Amino acid sequence: MKSTFLLIAFVIAGNLFGQQNPYVQPADSSKMQWFKEAKLGIFIHYGIYAVNGTGESWPIYNNEIPYADYMSQLKGFTASKYNPESWARLFKEAGARYAVLTTKHHDGVALWDTKMSDLSVVKKTPARRDLIKPYAEALRKEGLKVGLYFSHLDWSNPDYATVFDGKDRNPKNPNPWDYPKSGVEDTVRWNRFLAFNRGQLKELQEIANPDLWWFDGDWSRTAQQWKMKELRQTLLTWNPKAILNSRMQGYGDYVTPEQGVPVAGPQGPWELCMTINDSWGYRGIDTNQKSLDYIIRIFSECISMGGNLLLDVGPKEDGTITPEQSATLKGLGRWTKKHSEAIYGTQRGILPGHFYGPTTLSKDKKTLYCFVLDNPKAEVVVKGIRNKIKAIRVLGSNQDLKFKLNGGASWLNIPPVLLIDLPADQLDRNTTVIAIELDTPLELYRGEGGAVEKN
Numbered sequence: 365m366k367s368t369f370l371l372i373a374f375v376i377a378g379n380l381f382g383q384q385n386p387y388v389q390p391a392d393s394s395k396m397q398w399f400k401e402a403k404l405g406i407f408i409h410y411g412i413y414a415v416n417g418t419g420e421s422w423p424i425y426n427n428e429i430p431y432a433d434y435m436s437q438l439k440g441f442t443a444s445k446y447n448p449e450s451w452a453r454l455f456k457e458a459g460a461r462y463a464v465l466t467t468k469h470h471d472g473v474a475l476w477d478t479k480m481s482d483l484s485v486v487k488k489t490p491a492r493r494d495l496i497k498p499y500a501e502a503l504r505k506e507g508l509k510v511g512l513y514f515s516h517l518d519w520s521n522p523d524y525a526t527v528f529d530g531k532d533r534n535p536k537n538p539n540p541w542d543y544p545k546s547g548v549e550d551t552v553r554w555n556r557f558l559a560f561n562r563g564q565l566k567e568l569q570e571i572a573n574p575d576l577w578w579f580d581g582d583w584s585r586t587a588q589q590w591k592m593k594e595l596r597q598t599l600l601t602w603n604p605k606a607i608l609n610s611r612m613q614g615y616g617d618y619v620t621p622e623q624g625v626p627v628a629g630p631q632g633p634w635e636l637c638m639t640i641n642d643s644w645g646y647r648g649i650d651t652n653q654k655s656l657d658y659i660i661r662i663f664s665e666c667i668s669m670g671g672n673l674l675l676d677v678g679p680k681e682d683g684t685i686t687p688e689q690s691a692t693l694k695g696l697g698r699w700t701k702k703h704s705e706a707i708y709g710t711q712r713g714i715l716p717g718h719f720y721g722p723t724t725l726s727k728d729k730k731t732l733y734c735f736v737l738d739n740p741k742a743e744v745v746v747k748g749i750r751n752k753i754k755a756i757r758v759l760g761s762n763q764d765l766k767f768k769l770n771g772g773a774s775w776l777n778i779p780p781v782l783l784i785d786l787p788a789d790q791l792d793r794n795t796t797v798i799a800i801e802l803d804t805p806l807e808l809y810r811g812e813g814g815a816v817e818k819n
């Protein structure tokens with residue numbers, strides 16, 4: 365009831381002020397600045413699931429693998445070639461400005477020396493060491509912001525499945541990994557779980573003081589059960605500048621669509637998380653890697669709609685990123701470097717209909733960047749620009765392009781169509797970006813055309 369009311373209130377406020385997304389809190393915009401400008405982050409799902417390539421945590425919940433068999437992967441987790449400096453260099457080369465590492469997935473295995481339980485790679489695997497501090501240090505050395513993924517839920521802690529979700533979501537067939545098998549709630553144990561959860565977060569705070577908390581696994585409890593409001597306050601007391609993703613039952617700062625580019629960009633800050641192949645963690649059998657062209661397309665679409673892309677890699681158990689995934693990141697790096705002007709610090713582009721592809725706009729709105737995803741057969745067309753065009757150039761070579769203005773009806777205030785000549789020798793091997801320089805901030809014709817009524 366209360367949450368429905370809150371949601372409605374947020375939607376109304378959102379409509380009044382134009383920007384607020386109902387699933388997150390109105391974030392302090394100054395702390396969000398680096399995030400909005402970053403555009404690209406790298407997600408790292410690193411954990412014991414890489415040993416046999418079982419896939420992260422879910423086989424436990426779905427009863428695909430007995431818990432003990434899944435956990436037997438602990439014995440094979442060595443981190444023997446763990447080198448976060450080389451990760452950080454690779455991510456930087458890709459053009460990323462931040463990264464997010466799974467400190468603990470739903471399986472409950474901590475990648476640091478937690479004092480709250482014995483289930484960590486330090487105590488239970490041959491790796492025998494903390495992987496979080498060196499990661500945070502390596503990122504900061506390369507000037508990247510530090511993100512920590514943390515699963516609220518924990519299928520290894522017996523105190524987790526001790527209450528229902530208060531919404532009666534699945535009363536007939538409750539999954540015992542989520543809810544009490546006995547059907548009887550035990551709030552004392554649930555409170556003990558919350559203390560465990562807060563204790564682990566405090567440890568991570570002390571180890572890494574993250575710039576961004578990337579939470580997951582909030583779905584089987586309400587905000588009240590999680591005490592999310594208090595958690596938000598606590599995290600912000602530890603570090604007022606910390607950014608929180610939305611998987612906090614309404615108490616985060618930005619929304620996180622997953623695996624599919626939104627058709628229309630969400631309001632406010634957002635980030636699409638997406639795998640390079642079909643798996644979050646390393647799975648040898650998954651060879652369905654997305655092509656670099658496709659990843660660049662997705663990235664361009666995200667930034668065109670004002671979002672970031674958090675591209676996921678799944679390192680092997682020894683800590684190495686596969687040559688295929690490294691090659692994709694390097695290829696992305698060649699492209700982001702050449703086109704950085706159209707990426708970092710730009711803003712949401714123009715609505716579809718003016719140009720057949722993604723666009724971004726410079727801060728002063730005097731440069732419109734058009735991402736030519738498919739090689740053109742004829743001129744590149746842009747409709748509806750009212751401004752005087754100073755010049756048009758290709759990013760990279762900065763060569764001036766010839767253009768023509770066609771049609772329009774000045775007496776009806778309908779601007780002409782812009783036809784740009786993009787020669788084949790100016791095409792990028794992935795996506796070509798054209799910069800249209802305007803004399804004044806972009807003004808668009810958004811009308812439906814007009815009929816001549818008087819001659």
Ligand code: GLC
Nearest residue numbers: 409420421580581622637644
């Ligand atoms: C989903 C999955 C989880 C994955 C996450 C990444 O929430 O449960 O396995 O880590 O997405 O966004």
